[in-house]
Amino acid sequence: MATVHLTSSDFDAQIKSGMAFVDFWAEWCGPCKMAGPIIDQLSEEYAGKVLIAKLDVDKFPDLAQRYNCLSIPTVILFKDGVEIGRQVGFAGKAGYLDLLKKAGL
Amino acid sequence: MEEIYDVIIVGSGPAGLTAGLYTSRANLKTLIIGGEKWGGQLMLTTLVENYPGFPEGIQGPELMQRMRDQTERHGAKFLQADITGIDFSKKPFVANVGQNVYLGKAIILSTGAKTKWLELPAEQRLIGRGVSSCAPCDAPFFKGKKVVVVGGGDSAMEEALVLAKFTPEVTIVHRKNSFRASQIMQDRVKNNPAIKIIFNTEVTDVLGTDKVTGIKIKNSQTNQEQEMAIDGLFVAIGHIPVTELFASDIHVDEKGYVVSRRHEPQNLLDKTDIPITQRYHSMTSIEGVFSAGDIHDYHYRQAVTAAGYGCEAALDVERWLTEEK
Numbered sequence: 001m002a003t004v005h006l007t008s009s010d011f012d013a014q015i016k017s018g019m020a021f022v023d024f025w026a027e028w029c030g031p032c033k034m035a036g037p038i039i040d041q042l043s044e045e046y047a048g049k050v051l052i053a054k055l056d057v058d059k060f061p062d063l064a065q066r067y068n069c070l071s072i073p074t075v076i077l078f079k080d081g082v083e084i085g086r087q088v089g090f091a092g093k094a095g096y097l098d099l100l101k102k103a104g105l
Numbered sequence: 106m107e108e109i110y111d112v113i114i115v116g117s118g119p120a121g122l123t124a125g126l127y128t129s130r131a132n133l134k135t136l137i138i139g140g141e142k143w144g145g146q147l148m149l150t151t152l153v154e155n156y157p158g159f160p161e162g163i164q165g166p167e168l169m170q171r172m173r174d175q176t177e178r179h180g181a182k183f184l185q186a187d188i189t190g191i192d193f194s195k196k197p198f199v200a201n202v203g204q205n206v207y208l209g210k211a212i213i214l215s216t217g218a219k220t221k222w223l224e225l226p227a228e229q230r231l232i233g234r235g236v237s238s239c240a241p242c243d244a245p246f247f248k249g250k251k252v253v254v255v256g257g258g259d260s261a262m263e264e265a266l267v268l269a270k271f272t273p274e275v276t277i278v279h280r281k282n283s284f285r286a287s288q289i290m291q292d293r294v295k296n297n298p299a300i301k302i303i304f305n306t307e308v309t310d311v312l313g314t315d316k317v318t319g320i321k322i323k324n325s326q327t328n329q330e331q332e333m334a335i336d337g338l339f340v341a342i343g344h345i346p347v348t349e350l351f352a353s354d355i356h357v358d359e360k361g362y363v364v365s366r367r368h369e370p371q372n373l374l375d376k377t378d379i380p381i382t383q384r385y386h387s388m389t390s391i392e393g394v395f396s397a398g399d400i401h402d403y404h405y406r407q408a409v410t411a412a413g414y415g416c417e418a419a420l421d422v423e424r425w426l427t428e429e430k
Contacts (some may be wrong), residue, residue, distance in 0.1 A: 029242055030148050030166035034141075058245070068316040070246045071233035071339065089232030093189065094140025 003043040005051040008060045012081070020051040020078040021096075026058045026071045031090040032073045036085065038093045042100075052103060077103055110136045112422050113200050113209030114181075115188050116347075118145025119408045120398025121215035122172040123415030124422075125181040125370035130212075131423045135181040136207055138188045138200060145167035145217045146344070146399075147408055151267060153243040156408050166242075168408075179428060193354045193391050209421045211393050214351065215415060216362060218344035218399040223255065227311040228340075235317025238337050240264035244271045247337045253278050253320060255308050262290035264339045269299035276301045276335075278308055311338060346400050356390030363401040365389050385425055387418040393429075395421055418428075 006014055006022065016018065023039045025032040027064045043052035055062040057072060067076055067083070077085035077099055112128050112150045118141030128135045147153065150165035159168075172225040177183050184202065197208040211390045218240040222228055228236055237243040240254075244267050252272060254265045257279040268275045277294065282304045284291050294300050303322070309330060310321035317338055323330040346361045356364045367386040397418035398411035 026245070028163075028245065031142070031242060034143070034148075064246065068234050070316065071234050071237050071239075071243045074233055086233075090142055094141065094187070097111065 003040050004051060006053045006055045006060075006063075008062055010062055011055070011060075014051060014053065015078045016081045018051065018080065019049065020053060020076065021046070021100065022076050023052075023054045024057050024064055024067075024072050024074045025054055026056060028058075028074055029072050033081070035090045038096060041085070041093070042096060045078070050100065051080065063087045075099060079103070107206055107208050108210045109197050110134045110182075110207065111334045111426060112136075112211045112213060112419075113138060113198070113207055114215060115191075115200070116140065116170075116215035116217055116398070117143040117173065117183070118147065118217045118398060118411060119172065119216065120217070120400075120411040120415035120418070121145075121213070123168070123412040124213045124215060124397055124419040125183075125196060125415075127416050127419030128173070128422060129176065129179040129180060129181040131419070133423060133426070136209065137176065137181055137183045139173075139183050139185050140187050140216075141185060143185050144173070145411075145428040148240045148241060150263070153408065156369045188350065191351055191354075193351070193394060195281075198393065203231075211395065211426060213387075213395045213397055213415075213418045213422060214355070214389065214400055215348075215411075215418070216347040216349075216400050217411075218346045218409060220340065220375040221345050222344045223308060223311075223340055223342065224312050224383060226306070227313065231311055231313055231317050234315060235313060235336060236311060236340065238340050239327075240267040240339050243337075243339075244268050247272055250274070250336035251334065252276070252337035253308070253333070253335050254281070254339045254341055256343070257281055257286060258292050258341065258343065260343075261284045261346070261428035262270075262294050264341045265294055265300050266290075266297065268337075268339065269297050273299040275299050275302060276333075278303045278306050278409060280305065280307045308338070344399065344406075346403075354391065354414040355394065360403070361375070362403050363389055363396040365396050365401050372385045385421045386394070386413065387421045388425070393425065394402075 075087045114137045125137045147165035152162040154162040186202045190201040197210045200207045230232035248271045251274040254277045305325045309323045312319040319334045348361045395418040397414040
């Protein structure tokens, strides 16, 4: 399954139920470019279990603001729409797997 | 049986990649354990104007990608994974990356340095919520906001200049009464109307629960403490060498920097009849283990000096492998 690109209009609906792993990123961010391919791998590995998604903070600054996301890449893990974990900065695949493991995934 | 590399390079900043370029061109079987966060500190910068050969400057991440491409093109194997241990007591040396084992006749340590934080109680909790060490990464979040940069070196100047493109309210807070940054960077800062400077002042606390709302600052001459309402705090007070993984095996100084034979010749001489110091400047306290870049260099710390040290270590490895056989 490919990584889902969220927007302001579908964000709430997409993360409302189940687990969602959202990578807040932007084109101008160097470390985000390193994270990109790993996020895509995760979307394959976690297909059907977790919604692996990306949100472009340049296009949708309202959502970055809502979650006080002032540094990217930041990944926020949601369960039924509620934040249950956060990884600020690129910590490699291991960092993302840790975040998912802590949530029992 | 695992493959044996002639040299394993740990780290992939300008030092490691330049070392890899030289060793692979010297036909040495080269493995670079580059880290998941590969590329080093330049990955967190924007325009690099002082790396020779790029008259218009080059973006830091692009420069690193080019170095990596160049090194791989000449045959070095690049592993984008974190090293988890090295056994220096074995010959060849044994490097571990999780469950995987790699053997190397020589090792070049070039793991560089990482951000030094202020070590204030709320600081770590607010990273990514207004506390940052990377203006080029995070400045766009602070359009029109009030931000403070802490530090007095070139990286603090660069952080402030990057932020000044997004907001007219940048303040540099520095604990001394002058900057140690290069003159050109200081001039740019001083000529930028968006940047104010507060000398002789330390940041003593970061305020905010879900995000930064302010800081406490203390004037070191009057001892007066006051609060300052801000939205972002950019920490640029320096770096610490990344040597935890081998500090118990390799001779490091009190700050954690690797001591190579270029620093302390007499103490580390293990062959009294041969002036090893003159032959292997980059060798560490363990024969066959070399160092390059910010891991040992607390003086120059430039991309181009790191690249130079990488070259030095590679040439030392090449000669050592030939001579010691």
